[in-house]
Amino acid sequence: MKAVKWFGPHDMRTVDVEKPVPKPHEALIRIESTGVCGSDLHYYSDGRIGQATITEPLILGHEYAGLVEAVGAEADPSLVGKRVAVEPGIPCLHCEWCHTGHYNVCPDMVFPGGPPHDGALCEYIAVHARFCFPVPDSMSAAEAAMLEPLAVAVHTVELAGLKPGESAAILGLGPIGLLTAQVAKLAGVSLLFGTDLEQYRVAAGAKHGVDKAFNASSHDTVETILSETNGRGVDVVFDCARSSVTPSLACRAVRPAGRVILTGISGTEEDPLPVSVARRKELTLQWCRRFCFDYPRSLALLASGRVDVASLVTHSYALEQAGEAFDLVLNFRDNVLKASIDQ
Ligand SMILES: [Zn+2]
Ligand SMILES: [Zn+2]
CATH class of the missing domain: 3.40.50.720 (NAD(P)-binding Rossmann-like Domain)
Structure with missing residues (x-):
């Protein structure tokens, strides 16, 4: 499958990588939309956020939504065919913080697009099905990806x-x-x-x-x-x-x-x-560290029409143009608010 990898500051290249195979508890998602986040920009231009440093080529991107194409044997089969917004950080679910209501600060969090874990600027991703949230049919993929911010x-x-x-x-x-x-x-x-x-x-x-x-x-x-x-x-x-x-x-x-x-x-x-x-x-x-138990309520708010995310998505780019999208947001060009990579 196609993916866009960060090779160095301001250097993103389209490459071929292996399509993931979902594990028993995972869903395989065909990614439709990935938002460019301010945190991605730190990686894009500096290769790091504080101590989190990219040491080898990495797929960035964590604000994403897409269609569930398949699920593993232990995942909810009713997800197949649904458009889902994905809560990107997958905590270990076993440590003290995961057990005491603070899974967003789990030290073993797997966060896509944060080193060393590949992110969502690619065609497919396999992710814990429990963190997939089906969205209403009326919601576009770009809007669903905005559930993360x-x-x-x-x-x-x-x-x-x-x-x-x-x-x-x-x-x-x-x-x-x-x-x-x-x-x-x-x-x-x-x-x-x-x-x-x-x-x-x-x-x-x-x-x-x-x-x-x-x-x-x-x-x-x-x-x-x-x-x-x-x-x-x-x-x-x-x-x-x-x-x-x-x-x-x-x-x-x-x-x-x-x-x-x-x-x-x-x-x-x-x-x-x-x-x-x-x-x-x-x-x-x-x-504030990302979010914690906020996806269901955020989705309810968005589905109710009480918040407007659509007007914040000002630019759309193809996957191969991800570098251009990052440059645009980094330099505040063309009155950009959110740029999304749509496929
Ligand atoms: Zn973000
Ligand atoms: Zn944990």
């Missing part, structure tokens, strides 16, 4: 423990930030700020539920949020940016005893945090 947004918002009527700010209005805006609105946020360095993303924020969207390259993030809230700050700040600067801004823009949810991935090992501000305000800092 939507699940991140749902987890981000639930980690904040938002109360109806609270105020919030989102730093970074890429797909994760825009989905977080939609979910936060549904959760009852009364006033939502949103910032980005790209003007078209600021405009997209206003369309997806942000009440006060502004460009962080021309407006001071902290000053703007503080002055618009009479010096109080917002109840919650969601850091959804690919930045080493935003964690600090989040601590300064949140109210005393507020919550900061850190979902964006700067890609570095260490980012600066204003510990004395955080201590004096007695802040709660909560990191």
Whole structure:
């Protein structure tokens, strides 16, 4: 089968690899759509995210959906022929964290497109059938693939423990930030700020539920949020940016005893945090690691029509053009939000 492999920074090549054979508990999926994620971009340009380093050619991609073509002997046979969104990370299901409700931090997680595990920029993938979620017929494959970033947004918002009527700010209005805006609105946020360095993303924020969207390259993030809230700050700040600067801004823009949810991935090992501000305000800092039990509810939200993922998928490319798609997203060209690789 065809696959696109990363060989080095900005070097992706279409190659032939062996088509997978499903194990007894697995489903064989013919991949229809794979989204390009911000985390993929770190691998694409640097070959690493923090300590996770690519050491040999790797198939990237983890936001995917497709048709189940076959299942192994122990997997649910009713999945065959269905379009499924796939929760990409397959935990060990045996360790302490898997047994105590935190399978998303399983140290033995097999995550496609994260070294050393091949991902979904290819024609077929075999995956634990339990992590395949059939989607309604009306849902396109590109929309179904968006379930992955939507699940991140749902987890981000639930980690904040938002109360109806609270105020919030989102730093970074890429797909994760825009989905977080939609979910936060549904959760009852009364006033939502949103910032980005790209003007078209600021405009997209206003369309997806942000009440006060502004460009962080021309407006001071902290000053703007503080002055618009009479010096109080917002109840919650969601850091959804690919930045080493935003964690600090989040601590300064949140109210005393507020919550900061850190979902964006700067890609570095260490980012600066204003510990004395955080201590004096007695802040709660909560990191978000992908999602945990969020797929069924995210799918229900998407199927209900209450969130819009379709308008976030701005570009579509063929598998062989995956490198072009990565370059487009990396350079914020052509007002891109989400690029999907469709087959
Ligand atoms: Zn992703
Ligand atoms: Zn585990």
